[in-house]
Amino acid sequence: MIPVTKPFLPPKEDYISLIDDIWQRQWLTNNGPLVNELEEKLKNYLGVDNLLFLSNGTIAIQLAIKALELKGEIITTPFSYVATTSSIVWEGCTPVFVDIDSKSFNIDVNKIEEAITEKTSAILATHVYGNPCDIDTISKIAQKHNLKVIYDAAHCFGTLYKGKSVFSFGDISTGSFHATKVFHTIEGGAVFTKSSELLKKMSYFRNFGHETPIKFESIGINAKNSEFHAAMGLVNLNYIDEILLRRREISMYYDFKLSGFAHTKPQINEFAKFNYSYYPILLENERHVVKAIEVLNSNYIYPRRYFYPSLDTLPYVKESNVPVCKSIVNRVLCLPLYHSLKNEDVDLICRLLISSQ
Numbered sequence: 001m002i003p004v005t006k007p008f009l010p011p012k013e014d015y016i017s018l019i020d021d022i023w024q025r026q027w028l029t030n031n032g033p034l035v036n037e038l039e040e041k042l043k044n045y046l047g048v049d050n051l052l053f054l055s056n057g058t059i060a061i062q063l064a065i066k067a068l069e070l071k072g073e074i075i076t077t078p079f080s081y082v083a084t085t086s087s088i089v090w091e092g093c094t095p096v097f098v099d100i101d102s103k104s105f106n107i108d109v110n111k112i113e114e115a116i117t118e119k120t121s122a123i124l125a126t127h128v129y130g131n132p133c134d135i136d137t138i139s140k141i142a143q144k145h146n147l148k149v150i151y152d153a154a155h156c157f158g159t160l161y162k163g164k165s166v167f168s169f170g171d172i173s174t175g176s177f178h179a180t181k182v183f184h185t186i187e188g189g190a191v192f193t194k195s196s197e198l199l200k201k202m203s204y205f206r207n208f209g210h211e212t213p214i215k216f217e218s219i220g221i222n223a224k225n226s227e228f229h230a231a232m233g234l235v236n237l238n239y240i241d242e243i244l245l246r247r248r249e250i251s252m253y254y255d256f257k258l259s260g261f262a263h264t265k266p267q268i269n270e271f272a273k274f275n276y277s278y279y280p281i282l283l284e285n286e287r288h289v290v291k292a293i294e295v296l297n298s299n300y301i302y303p304r305r306y307f308y309p310s311l312d313t314l315p316y317v318k319e320s321n322v323p324v325c326k327s328i329v330n331r332v333l334c335l336p337l338y339h340s341l342k343n344e345d346v347d348l349i350c351r352l353l354i355s356s357q
């Protein structure tokens with residue numbers, strides 16, 4: 001069976017040795033030494049000033065919205081994972097969907113300004129598949145209209161924009177370290193911000209608002225992560241360069257194998273160093289996608305329609321005029337891509353894919 005993705009699992013002994021230490025200390029969660037070590041090592045690896053390790057990438061978006069005290073409307077993309085939209089609604093705000101760019105699949109910066117109203121408080125954009133948005137234009141628009149910017153950078157571990165981690169942009173960026181992501185801590189996520197004030201605020205939010213065991217600074221929630229999750233992250237960090245390299249190799253091998261096949265791929269931002277977190281292809285129409293899935297599935301290969309559907313069709317939001325997104329969700333297919341995928345697997349996938357059309 002070839003799934004669309006497989007979590008990276010490090011040598012078991014690496015993990016066990018850190019778990020033995022947890023048994024010695026008997027400190028399982030609540031800002032333990034491994035959580036602190038992981039935060040330091042991640043800051044170092046990514047070259048970012050600040051981050052908070054959290055229990056997942058969804059709570060990261062919710063903390064970001066809360067910390068920026070966003071109200072009213074938030075301009076966002078319909079082409080993302082459901083957590084981008086659900087977090088906005090969960091925090092009591094209204095998502096306003098702006099269509100995506102047909103080349104990058106990221107929010108179309110030329111359509112943002114016409115969606116701004118007196119109720120708009122922020123832009124929440126996703127760097128789709130780890131490919132950075134037009135960050136410079138989004139910053140300019142935000143500055144001009146006095147809006148906050150949050151980036152859902154769940155796919156972006158290892159992506160650089162103008163030589164810096166893409167996590168360092170926006171008022172707050174959020175990451176996911178879920179098992180299916182390029183770098184993972186089983187479940188996990190993070191918020192990134194340059195502002196020490198926002199960092200402090202979110203660190204209280206992360207831990208129920210506790211200042212001391214008997215004194216509360218603010219409202220809070222439980223967004224902490226455990227020593228066991230941090231241990232997985234610390235071990236995986238030793239393999240991340242190898243993982244990123246292998247994904248690049250596989251992606252290039254796909255490119256080679258599919259060079260004569262009728263499809264397109266999202267255009268990578270010219271200022272980016274890309275992390276190859278997904279291998280999306282765009283086919284001519286939905287019928288081609290359905291046929292490709294049918295043929296691949298019958299050979300136990302499971303690509304994924306990702307993202308699907310357009311988020312403006314969720315039952316708790318207002319359907320919007322986003323024709324580019326609606327066309328792309330019907331035609332996009334993510335092919336299997338993970339560290340242990342073999343070139344022979346790619347050969348087979350491509351052969352079947354080509355024969356399906």
Ligand SMILES: *Cc1c(COP(=O)(O)O)cnc(C)c1O
Pocket residue numbers: 056057058059080081083084126152154155175176177178188189
């Ligand atoms: C994975 C993902 C999330 C959610 O992250 P979790 O860690 O699974 O909560 C949010 N946004 C995008 C774009 C994602 O891919």
